[in-house]
Amino acid sequence: xxxxxxxxxxxxxxxxxxxxxxxxxxxxxxxxxxxxKRKAIRGEAPTRxxxxxxxxxxxxxPADGIVGRQTPRSSNMDGREEDWRDIELLASQMVxxxxxxxxxxxxxxAVCGRPNVGKxxxxxxxxGSRRSIVGDEPGIxxxxxxxxxxxxxxxxxxxxxxxxxxxxxxxxxxEIFRQAQVALEEANxxxxxxxxxxxxxxxxxxxxxxxxxGGKPVFLAVNKMDTDAxxxxxxxxxxxxxxxVLPISAEHGSGIGDLLDEVFGVLPEPAEVIVEPExxxxxxxxxxxxxxxxxxxxxxxxxxxPAAKRVRRLRSHGEYESRExxxxxxGRPNVGKxxxLxxxxxxxxxxxxxxxxxxxxxxDEVVERDGHAFRFVDTAGIRRKGxxxxxxxKLSVIMARKHLEAADVxxxxxxxxxxxxxxxxxxxxxxxxxxxxxxxxxxxWDLMTRTGKDGMRLFDGKPPADQKLYEQxxxxxxxxxxxxxxxxxxxxxxxxxxxxxxxxxxxxxERRKRVTTGQMNKFLEKVDFQKASVPMNKRVRxxxxxxxxxxxxTFVLFTDKDIKMHFSFERFLANQIRENFGFIGxxxxxxxxxxxxxxxx
Numbered sequence: 001x002x003x004x005x006x007x008x009x010x011x012x013x014x015x016x017x018x019x020x021x022x023x024x025x026x027x028x029x030x031x032x033x034x035x036x037k038r039k040a041i042r043g044e045a046p047t048r049x050x051x052x053x054x055x056x057x058x059x060x061x062p063a064d065g066i067v068g069r070q071t072p073r074s075s076n077m078d079g080r081e082e083d084w085r086d087i088e089l090l091a092s093q094m095v096x097x098x099x100x101x102x103x104x105x106x107x108x109x110a111v112c113g114r115p116n117v118g119k120x121x122x123x124x125x126x127x128g129s130r131r132s133i134v135g136d137e138p139g140i141x142x143x144x145x146x147x148x149x150x151x152x153x154x155x156x157x158x159x160x161x162x163x164x165x166x167x168x169x170x171x172x173x174x175e176i177f178r179q180a181q182v183a184l185e186e187a188n189x190x191x192x193x194x195x196x197x198x199x200x201x202x203x204x205x206x207x208x209x210x211x212x213x214g215g216k217p218v219f220l221a222v223n224k225m226d227t228d229a230x231x232x233x234x235x236x237x238x239x240x241x242x243x244x245v246l247p248i249s250a251e252h253g254s255g256i257g258d259l260l261d262e263v264f265g266v267l268p269e270p271a272e273v274i275v276e277p278e279x280x281x282x283x284x285x286x287x288x289x290x291x292x293x294x295x296x297x298x299x300x301x302x303x304x305x306p307a308a309k310r311v312r313r314l315r316s317h318g319e320y321e322s323r324e325x326x327x328x329x330x331g332r333p334n335v336g337k338x339x340x341l342x343x344x345x346x347x348x349x350x351x352x353x354x355x356x357x358x359x360x361x362x363x364d365e366v367v368e369r370d371g372h373a374f375r376f377v378d379t380a381g382i383r384r385k386g387x388x389x390x391x392x393x394k395l396s397v398i399m400a401r402k403h404l405e406a407a408d409v410x411x412x413x414x415x416x417x418x419x420x421x422x423x424x425x426x427x428x429x430x431x432x433x434x435x436x437x438x439x440x441x442x443x444x445w446d447l448m449t450r451t452g453k454d455g456m457r458l459f460d461g462k463p464p465a466d467q468k469l470y471e472q473x474x475x476x477x478x479x480x481x482x483x484x485x486x487x488x489x490x491x492x493x494x495x496x497x498x499x500x501x502x503x504x505x506x507x508x509x510e511r512r513k514r515v516t517t518g519q520m521n522k523f524l525e526k527v528d529f530q531k532a533s534v535p536m537n538k539r540v541r542x543x544x545x546x547x548x549x550x551x552x553x554t555f556v557l558f559t560d561k562d563i564k565m566h567f568s569f570e571r572f573l574a575n576q577i578r579e580n581f582g583f584i585g586x587x588x589x590x591x592x593x594x595x596x597x598x599x600x601x
Contacts, residue, residue: 110187115163331413333381507585562594
């Protein structure tokens with residue numbers, strides 16, 4: 001291109017404009033080939049929607065549409081849903097049930113080995129379920145996972161441990177090794193798993209030395225021997241020093257029977273389990289309990305073994321308390337869920353580290369207090385889908401929600417130093433919509449009140465937090481959980497842990513409360529429905545209502561219209577019920593039955 005000084009002055013302006021355009025184009029960053037390819041697939045611009053086309057429906061999020069919810073929309077449900085379909089399918093095949101509290105009297109079998117040799121696959125095969133997360137990524141299992149097995153009329157417990165690397169000084173591998181040591185110490189028999197398709201590694205040799213010094217029966221399971229021709233190669237592993245060497249294939253099930261025959265041959269006979277007696281209440285007894293509450297005394301004429309537990313009085317429409325209350329500990333990563341589990345159980349049951357996402361499998365432990373069993377389940381931190389990359393992380397998030405839906409009570413843990421985030425509101429929405437009772441637990445409260453000599457907080461130099469103001473802020477951000485009790489604790493220091501037990505017991509009892517139809521009719525006569533801010537076309541006349549179910553409490557309303565209840569009317573009625581009958585910590589569900597509803601032909 002010629003310079004501007006060598007052309008006619010009248011054309012200099014046009015030439016300068018062209019030169020500026022060329023310079024600007026040269027400075028524009030070129031897009032990558034992948035982005036150009038995606039751009040070609042999507043098109044240069046979005047196509048215009050023809051007139052008359054219905055608007056595209058937005059994806060329904062679990063916490064949308066909750067009464068009182070005023071949190072901003074977050075991106076936790078963004079991302080390509082097709083990438084999660086396989087994970088959702090796998091999660092549907094996995095189970096959330098764990099061993100019963102009575103099973104702790106059974107003999108225990110421990111499964112151990114170095115990472116990625118097939119321990120969790122063997123555990124799932126022996127238990128006949130998909131309880132432990134399995135994947136190609138090494139180090140998926142970290143905590144101890146318990147289950148139950150039955151073989152030839154006998155029962156036993158089994159525990160799956162994380163991959164053991166004895167000489168690894170990193171934080172999480174060291175904690176995995178510590179958890180495995182606990183399982184090995186309490187086990188009656190040990191199954192060490194090795195990969196039959198690879199050479200022996202130094203972790204195999206180190207673990208074999210530790211087991212040989214332990215003095216307990218040890219069985220070497222040479223895994224991944226998928227064909228009979230490969231079984232001869234299992235003899236090469238006898239140099240580890242074990243007498244019992246058995247080739248197996250955990251994935252295909254070959255050799256499992258021989259392994260169980262050998263293992264059950266050395267297990268002690270289980271102790272006899274005393275069954276708790278049960279007495280069914282009469283209609284008059286139920287009416288009396290509705291007025292005065294449950295009576296735990298022994299019924300007249302009931303023969304009770306002195307060695308047995310107290311009598312369980314059963315109601316025809318549901319019990320006041322169940323044999324075991326299942327409590328799910330939920331929240332974002334790194335808010336102190338595992339620390340709280342350890343504080344509640346008084347043990348080092350779960351691995352605790354400052355690394356977010358340490359817990360993957362759900363870890364549970366049973367605590368018995370005053371004749372009642374509490375099963376606390378530590379779930380993995382629930383994250384946004386866009387923040388999870390590995391298969392194990394995605395599956396752990398989905399399984400955390402499945403364990404929540406299988407629980408009775410949920411403890412929503414909030415980091416006091418970070419406050420209530422949008423993700424906290426979404427996680428609370430999962431519990432609310434699934435009908436779980438909720439207790440909001442503000443953890444790490446000691447950081448907000450611990451001060452130095454200058455009277456300021458130690459960790460950030462700000463004034464100490466006021467508990468009433470902080471509670472008001474939590475209530476404002478979690479308005480749809482206004483029925484949930486709020487606790488301030490410090491799991492690391494063990495402060496107010498006793499209050500957690502009291503609240504869980506209260507909330508578990510309240511969610512199983514039943515109100516008689518007579519009481520509900522008297523309640524309806526006193527309610528002034530004119531105070532409910534509901535549009536006239538959405539108002540309904542309630543003839544009577546009855547409680548149809550417990551856990552969560554569900555009420556059936558017999559009305560003059562077959563329409564969906566307006567959210568304001570539903571909130572007003574729920575608040576009136578709580579004011580008169582309680583139901584602390586539990587969501588209240590309503591169902592409409594119109595008296596004049598036309599029958600479908």
